[in-house]
Amino acid sequence: TPKTILVTGGAGYVGSHCVAELLDHGHRVVVFDNLRQGHVAAVPPEAAFVQADLADEAALARVFAEWRFDAVFHFAALSVVGESMRDPHAYLHGNTVTSLNLIRAAVKAGVMKLVFSSTANLFGSPKRIPIDEDEAIDPGSPYGESKFMIERALHWADRCHGLRSACLRYFNAAGAHPNGKLGEDHSPETHLIPLVMDAATGKRPHIEIFGDDYDTHDGTCIRDYIHVCDLADAHLRVLDALEERSVRYNLGNGTGYSVREVISSVERITGRSVPVKIGPRRPGDLPVLIASSERIRRDLGWQPRFPDLDSIIAGAWAWRSAHPHGFRGLAAAAE
Ligand code: UFG
Structure with missing residues (x-):
C-alpha cells in the first residue's frame, strides 16, 4: 500500500536517491530541505517540496499539520568528517538540535516510524574488520559523535514514546542513479570519487592523497564504497521491519578499497591518467572501515545490486561527464 513519507534532506545526495526509490515504489513523498547542500533540481516534480530548516x-509544525505521514526518513545533516574536526560545535549542536526538533514534532503528530541516516564513523577504533553491529561505539570525529547522540535520542524516543527507528550506518556512499537524473554534487566537494574524476578531466590539477603511511597494504586508507541505490533499497526494506521493532544495521558491500585502488579504477573507467600528490593525513580519518552487513542480509534479504567498485565508478562517471557542472548546470538549462 502506498505510504506518505517525509524526507528531510531529500534534495541531497543520498536523500534524493531514496526519494527516487520511494516514488518508483508508488509512495508519496514530501521533501523538506534547506538547500544549503541540496539542489532543487534533484527534487522530482512528483514530490512535494518544502524549503525550510529543521x-x-x-x-x-506546519508540515506535520498539513500531511499525515506514515514515516520520516531523516537525512538532513552536516556530513563532512574533516569539517567537523575544525568546527565541532557546528556538528554537535547543529545536527543534534535539528534532529531533536524533528523527533519531537514526529512524536507530537503521532508519526511513529523514523529511518535515520547514521554513519560508519561511529566505529573509531574497531577491534574486528569487517565491522558488525556488535562493535564498540567510539566515534572517530564530532560528526560521528553527533550521529551517535541522535541514535541515543532515538533510543529514548522508542523507550518513552514508542517511536520505532532504524539507524542505518552507511559506509561510503558512492555512484549515481542509473536513470541518469541524479548524482553526487557537493559544494565544496570533499569526497574522494568525484574529486578523482575531476583530476582525471583536468578540472583539478591533481588528487591529493591524504596520507600514504597508514598500516594498510599500500599505505592509503581503505573504505567500503556502497552504491547509493543500494542504500535506498535498504531504507525501503527497513520501513516494513519497523512495524515490529527498532533496528540498527551496518550498510556496506563488505569489501574495502584503498585510495590508490579507487584512483586506478577511475583511470580504467575514464581512460585518462590521474595526477597524484601525497599530502599529510586528514584529521579524523580512520585507516580501515569495512562493513559486515550480514545482519540486514539475513533479516531482510537485502543484498547490494551494484557491489563492484568499477561499476559504481562507471555510474558516477556517466553522471559526472554528462553534467560537468552538476545540478547547477541542470537548473540553468531548464530556465
Ligand atoms: N581522500 C583523499 N583525498 C581527497 C579526499 C579523500 O585521500 O582529496 C581519502 C580520505 O582520506 C579517505 C578516503 O579518501 O581515506 C575517503 O574520503 P571521503 O572524504 O570520500 O569519505 P570519508 O571516508 O571521509 O567519509 C564518508 C562520508 C562520511 C561518513 C564516512 C563513513 O563522507 O559522512 O564516509 O565511512 F561518515
Whole structure:
C-alpha cells in the first residue's frame, strides 16, 4: 500500500536517491530541505517540496499539520568528517538540535516510524574488520559523535514514546542513479570519487592523497564504497521491519578499497591518467572501515545490486561527464 513519507534532506545526495526509490515504489513523498547542500533540481516534480530548516520549529509544525505521514526518513545533516574536526560545535549542536526538533514534532503528530541516516564513523577504533553491529561505539570525529547522540535520542524516543527507528550506518556512499537524473554534487566537494574524476578531466590539477603511511597494504586508507541505490533499497526494506521493532544495521558491500585502488579504477573507467600528490593525513580519518552487513542480509534479504567498485565508478562517471557542472548546470538549462 502506498505510504506518505517525509524526507528531510531529500534534495541531497543520498536523500534524493531514496526519494527516487520511494516514488518508483508508488509512495508519496514530501521533501523538506534547506538547500544549503541540496539542489532543487534533484527534487522530482512528483514530490512535494518544502524549503525550510529543521531549526525552524514553526515550519516543521506546519508540515506535520498539513500531511499525515506514515514515516520520516531523516537525512538532513552536516556530513563532512574533516569539517567537523575544525568546527565541532557546528556538528554537535547543529545536527543534534535539528534532529531533536524533528523527533519531537514526529512524536507530537503521532508519526511513529523514523529511518535515520547514521554513519560508519561511529566505529573509531574497531577491534574486528569487517565491522558488525556488535562493535564498540567510539566515534572517530564530532560528526560521528553527533550521529551517535541522535541514535541515543532515538533510543529514548522508542523507550518513552514508542517511536520505532532504524539507524542505518552507511559506509561510503558512492555512484549515481542509473536513470541518469541524479548524482553526487557537493559544494565544496570533499569526497574522494568525484574529486578523482575531476583530476582525471583536468578540472583539478591533481588528487591529493591524504596520507600514504597508514598500516594498510599500500599505505592509503581503505573504505567500503556502497552504491547509493543500494542504500535506498535498504531504507525501503527497513520501513516494513519497523512495524515490529527498532533496528540498527551496518550498510556496506563488505569489501574495502584503498585510495590508490579507487584512483586506478577511475583511470580504467575514464581512460585518462590521474595526477597524484601525497599530502599529510586528514584529521579524523580512520585507516580501515569495512562493513559486515550480514545482519540486514539475513533479516531482510537485502543484498547490494551494484557491489563492484568499477561499476559504481562507471555510474558516477556517466553522471559526472554528462553534467560537468552538476545540478547547477541542470537548473540553468531548464530556465
Ligand atoms: N581522500 C583523499 N583525498 C581527497 C579526499 C579523500 O585521500 O582529496 C581519502 C580520505 O582520506 C579517505 C578516503 O579518501 O581515506 C575517503 O574520503 P571521503 O572524504 O570520500 O569519505 P570519508 O571516508 O571521509 O567519509 C564518508 C562520508 C562520511 C561518513 C564516512 C563513513 O563522507 O559522512 O564516509 O565511512 F561518515
